[in-house]
Amino acid sequence: MMRHPRVLLSLLPLLIPFAAIFLGGIIITVLQSLGILMFSYHYDDIFFGYRELLADRWFVESALFSLYVAATATTIAIIFGTLFAYLIWRLPHRYHGRTVIYKVPLILPHIAVGFMAVILLAKTGVLAALSYQLGLIDSFTQFPDLLYRASGIDIIGAYVYKETPFVMVLVYAMLSRFESRLMDCAKMLGASPTRIFFTLILPFLMPAINTSFIILFIFSFGGFDLPFVLGDSYPGMISIRIYDYFFHKDLALRPVAMAMLTLIFLMSLGFIIAYLKIAGKMMPAARKL
């Protein structure tokens, strides 16, 4: 307790900008969603934004679509990422360095990955050409519509490409602290590789997997750059709806955008609480965030 003033003092460089920009930003978002601080506009009904939002079926559909895209993309990325990291870890140690190419998508911005998805998945794109050459289709009209559709395959594919290496980094870091004698022991006792993976490795990795799930799920749920490059579609991601309300509609409708943001913020908060519960169980060194 003696140290308290000093602790507080050294937290200030972070505390001040955090309170001013992050908390301040959130507070303004919430206030504007209630029609307060809305420049010269005045709203008699402070729930105007929320009423408009609930009356907008498009919003509900976008929210559901975003949930579906985020859940699907994150689940696939976690399955791939965990499996790949495990396969790297099983290689003789001297080969681990060579697999570094998997980190390329980490350097590519989301807008670049979105552009790559268009090139690959378009009806006359590279995958269509490949299917034609393989004799799977006779003309590009037979290639399935993958872009800008309610299936969301373009967004999901792009997120999987971008997020799989992220999972690999976190899971690999966790695996490198796994006691490999446990595995030798299981082998000696006659456990099959599949059994070892599911009863020994996977439970050990669960904290890293849970952490990745929460981070990536929230990110792909509310991310803007990627769906923005991929262009508008129906129902489209929720971030695009917010953008439309914020920039393209009448300024008087801004509380609706802010109400959407407030709801997204509250949802994310629920996820963060879950994250903390899980992260608390992890060893400090394992948390790369």
Added chain:
Amino acid sequence: MIRVWGLLGLFTLMFLAPVAVLALYALSSSWFFPELVPARFDTRSFSYLVQHRLDIALSLLSSTLYSLAAVAVTLIMTVLPAKQFARLDFYGKTVLEGLFLAPALIPPMAFAMGAHYLFLRVGIADTGLGVVLILSMYSYPYMLRALSSGYQTYSRDIELCARNMGASSWRILTTIELPLLLPAIVAGGTIVFLVSFSEYFLVFLIGGGTVPSYAGYIFPLLNSSDKSVASLLTLLFLVVPIALFILIDRIVYNAYRKRGMM
């Protein structure tokens, strides 16, 4: 060996092949369905690059500068707090630690659109300062995490020893802590740089088009019909970070060798 090559093959196909497709597009003059490789190659996209070299260089430079500034700002913001989190137990530590991670977890739109209003009022909307601040706010948790693990890798006895011998806090920070934290700073700085350099929306929102950014420069081109130029410019996205990583790697290596720490 089969397992090694199998895995490398899979990674090449999954992670590198899409980039290779970009390279093919960048070199092609026309690529129509159903050709697997472009029928004709030319250097048209490169002449575009030469023609617009000033705009491209300016936007790349601006993105590099504000991203580096974000690295510096996040370092200043987190170096002292990270030490408290790594070394001390105090009331409310867990809650505070969790709270400080929030900006990287919740969608940045949620606070950035509100912060935009604040920035307008203070007069730093549409300025480089505003862009650096919003990017720092979004990315500092990565620096905070990296630094607090960094502090945990060495014993605080070193510091106590220096203090006993009469070193000031500033001297301890600059001659002991920062050099020992260098790997953690590089690790955290890499993520902060990449996040800032790649970001399109936050720079567009807070910069308002007056702060040039490479992402903002190429965005309209990504939706144009000229896939060749767009591909080449997208590949350019990889160049600055990779060049910078190699440079930093050399600098850190040399700095450590000079001090005899390697």
